[in-house]
Amino acid sequence: xxxxxxxxxxxxxxxxxxxxxxxxxxxxxxxxxxxxxxxxxxxxxxxxxxxxxxxxxxxxxxxxxxxxxxxxxxxxxxxxxxxxxxxxxxxxxxxxxxxxxxxxxxxxxxxxxxxxxxxxxxxxxxxxxxxxxxxxxxxxxxxxxxxxxx
Amino acid sequence: xxxxxxxxxxxxxxxxxxxxxxxxxxxxxxxxxxxxxxxxxxxxxxxxxxxxxxxxxxxxxxxxxxxxxxxxxxxxxxxxxxxxxxxxxxxxxxxxxxxxxxxxxxxxxxxxxxxxxxxxxxxxxxxxxxxxxxxxxxxxxxxxxxxxxxxxxxxxxxxxxxxxxxxxxxxxxxxxxxxxxxxxxxxxxxxxxxxxxxxxxxxxxxxxxxxxxxxxxxxxxxxxxxxxxxxxxxxxxxxxxxxxxxxxxxxxxxxxxxxxxxxxxxxxxxxxxxxxxxxxxxxxxxxxxxxxxxxxxxxxxxxxxxxxxxxxxxxxxxxxxxxxxxxxxxxxxxxxxxxxxxxxxxxxxxxxxxxxxxxxxxxxxxxxxxxxxxxxxxxxxxxxxxxxxxxxxxxxxxxxxxxxxxxxxxxxxxxxxxxxxxxxxxxxxxxxxxxxxxxxxxxxxxxxxxxxxxxxxxxxxx
Numbered sequence: 086x087x088x089x090x091x092x093x094x095x096x097x098x099x100x101x102x103x104x105x106x107x108x109x110x111x112x113x114x115x116x117x118x119x120x121x122x123x124x125x126x127x128x129x130x131x132x133x134x135x136x137x138x139x140x141x142x143x144x145x146x147x148x149x150x151x152x153x154x155x156x157x158x159x160x161x162x163x164x165x166x167x168x169x170x171x172x173x174x175x176x177x178x179x180x181x182x183x184x185x186x187x188x189x190x191x192x193x194x195x196x197x198x199x200x201x202x203x204x205x206x207x208x209x210x211x212x213x214x215x216x217x218x219x220x221x222x223x224x225x226x227x228x229x230x231x232x233x234x235x
Numbered sequence: 236x237x238x239x240x241x242x243x244x245x246x247x248x249x250x251x252x253x254x255x256x257x258x259x260x261x262x263x264x265x266x267x268x269x270x271x272x273x274x275x276x277x278x279x280x281x282x283x284x285x286x287x288x289x290x291x292x293x294x295x296x297x298x299x300x301x302x303x304x305x306x307x308x309x310x311x312x313x314x315x316x317x318x319x320x321x322x323x324x325x326x327x328x329x330x331x332x333x334x335x336x337x338x339x340x341x342x343x344x345x346x347x348x349x350x351x352x353x354x355x356x357x358x359x360x361x362x363x364x365x366x367x368x369x370x371x372x373x374x375x376x377x378x379x380x381x382x383x384x385x386x387x388x389x390x391x392x393x394x395x396x397x398x399x400x401x402x403x404x405x406x407x408x409x410x411x412x413x414x415x416x417x418x419x420x421x422x423x424x425x426x427x428x429x430x431x432x433x434x435x436x437x438x439x440x441x442x443x444x445x446x447x448x449x450x451x452x453x454x455x456x457x458x459x460x461x462x463x464x465x466x467x468x469x470x471x472x473x474x475x476x477x478x479x480x481x482x483x484x485x486x487x488x489x490x491x492x493x494x495x496x497x498x499x500x501x502x503x504x505x506x507x508x509x510x511x512x513x514x515x516x517x518x519x520x521x522x523x524x525x526x527x528x529x530x531x532x533x534x535x536x537x538x539x540x541x542x543x544x545x546x547x548x549x550x551x552x553x554x555x556x557x558x559x560x561x562x563x564x565x566x567x568x569x570x571x572x573x574x575x576x577x578x579x580x581x582x583x584x585x586x587x588x589x590x591x592x593x594x595x596x597x598x599x600x601x602x603x604x605x606x607x608x609x610x611x612x613x614x615x616x617x618x619x620x621x622x623x624x625x626x627x628x629x630x631x632x633x634x635x636x637x638x639x640x641x642x643x644x645x646x647x648x649x650x651x652x653x654x655x656x657x658x659x660x661x662x663x664x665x666x667x668x669x670x671x672x673x674x675x676x677x678x679x680x681x682x683x684x685x686x687x688x689x690x691x692x693x694x695x696x697x
Contacts, residue, residue: 094629131570155627159619159623162614162619163570163573166457166576167572167573186457186459187461188615189324189325213629215629215632216632216634219632
């Protein structure tokens with residue numbers, strides 16, 4: 086079994102953690118704030134295609150599911166380097182969370198709470214977030230150019 | 236347990252010199268050893284602790300240099316207790332060969348093709364560094380007579396030295412013909428002068444990297460002291476040394492330049508674009524149009540740039556070798572935020588003889604470089620650089636391009652050269668110009684740790 090499935094350059098991971106008693110409301114506010122304004126800090130990480138958090142089981146558990154570019158170890162480590170406060174602000178509401186500043190412990194925590202991805206398909210397995218944004222930027226510029234000469 | 240504030244007091248007499256200072260010795264011999272008798276070997280390591288070249292010692296009596304490191308198998312072979320062995324990082328426990336897929340050591344570079352002694356597990360590395368070959372020979376002979384009867388045997392000894400220049404004197408020019416060893420990370424407390432460009436660019440110019448990026452038990456670039464392997468008395472003031480034996484396909488490199496370039500001037504330009512420096516050492520960041528030997532020779536200027544004014548890479552391509560290995564401020568976007576967490580101190584020298592300039596074919600001779608890459612965290616530093624910066628292009632929007640000089644290309648590699656006012660030029664069909672021929676991960680203990688091998692390990696083992 087593998088908790089990380091990869092297709093081309095893109096990987097998927099799904100993790101479930103237990104929310105600390107009475108922390109669900111604060112966690113809910115954090116997640117809504119974090120993902121507001123076009124992804125904010127998350128989009129600035131540059132390698133996350135899609136991320137979803139779901140609070141379920143009567144406010145007792147948190148599901149985290151994401152699709153990202155590259156190898157899980159390299160990129161989780163880099164997130165921990167660049168955005169430790171953001172990671173703390175989420176999983177700090179969960180049981181057993183070791184903090185983002187000790188990378189090996191963070192890795193063991195996230196991978197240890199990950200569940201098997203049973204099936205995985207991606208329509209653009211060899212296109213990174215940067216590739217896609219760049220292509221869309223070019224298309225926009227080309228359309229503008231066509232508008233101008235038309 | 237000292238508090239972090241105490242830990243930041245560097246004891247330069249307790250840290251082996253190669254952990255913090257780039258060695259400038261023209262000659263080296265790398266002795267690879269096997270442990271046959273744990274108790275005697277422990278005593279030997281303990282006895283030679285005082286002989287090791289320390290950071291402070293480099294200023295006092297620099298030659299010959301003597302440094303000792305052990306692989307995880309070596310720590311195990313001398314009887315290091317299991318809880319301590321298990322506290323070392325996973326990649327160090329596994330060793331370099333087991334990490335081949337991550338490192339791109341596949342195909343011609345695969346461990347199955349490595350030279351002896353790297354076809355099996357090596358226990359220890361003793362590096363003799365010297366100013367003359369006679370000094371090197373004498374120190375090596377003394378070492379070999381010393382280890383016999385001390386529970387150690389020699390598996391191999393690899394000679395490496397600067398190649399002779401036109402006048403026969405050694406020069407710092409590697410086999411492909413480039414001046415080598417210009418860029419090294421400046422490290423706080425190393426005692427080396429802070430040259431412009433050597434550390435981290437900041438508002439006031441340049442600052443040195445925190446010692447914890449290279450020495451265990453010191454604060455690193457996060458400001459904190461990471462957890463140490465246990466016991467701290469073994470790991471503090473230690474470091475990790477990545478040994479790579481890299482064969483260089485010199486004829487293939489020259490042939491590729493000839494085939495790809497329109498004339499000799501263009502070949503020199505392509506060689507500069509691939510490296511990021513002209514063969515003289517002058518950086519494209521400061522000398523984009525033509526070589527500038529005077530700039531190359533000026534250590535106050537030849538490294539003083541950030542790429543911040545060249546984010547598109549029209550002067551120095553984003554995929555050029557030296558820009559990949561040290562992106563400075565030249566990575567726009569999120570990947571630029573953590574570049575200083577992936578720095579390496581490079582020790583190393585060429586082995587083999589220079590391929591004559593007029594060679595009409597590959598002569599089949601073994602030649603290349605023995606690289607010793609020093610870092611505090613092999614996975615975060617060396618392995619990240621090798622996997623993300625050398626053997627991939629996505630970190631910088633370069634798609635599948637790999638490092639044109641040392642990347643694991645297979646004959647279908649590409650290299651992109653952005654140009655101002657003209658479409659980008661792309662070199663196609665790149666083969667590998669470098670193949671891995673061996674290597675291992677070693678732990679470079681502090682002096683007090685080495686000295687304690689005899690007693691502490693013996694006590695725990697009994």
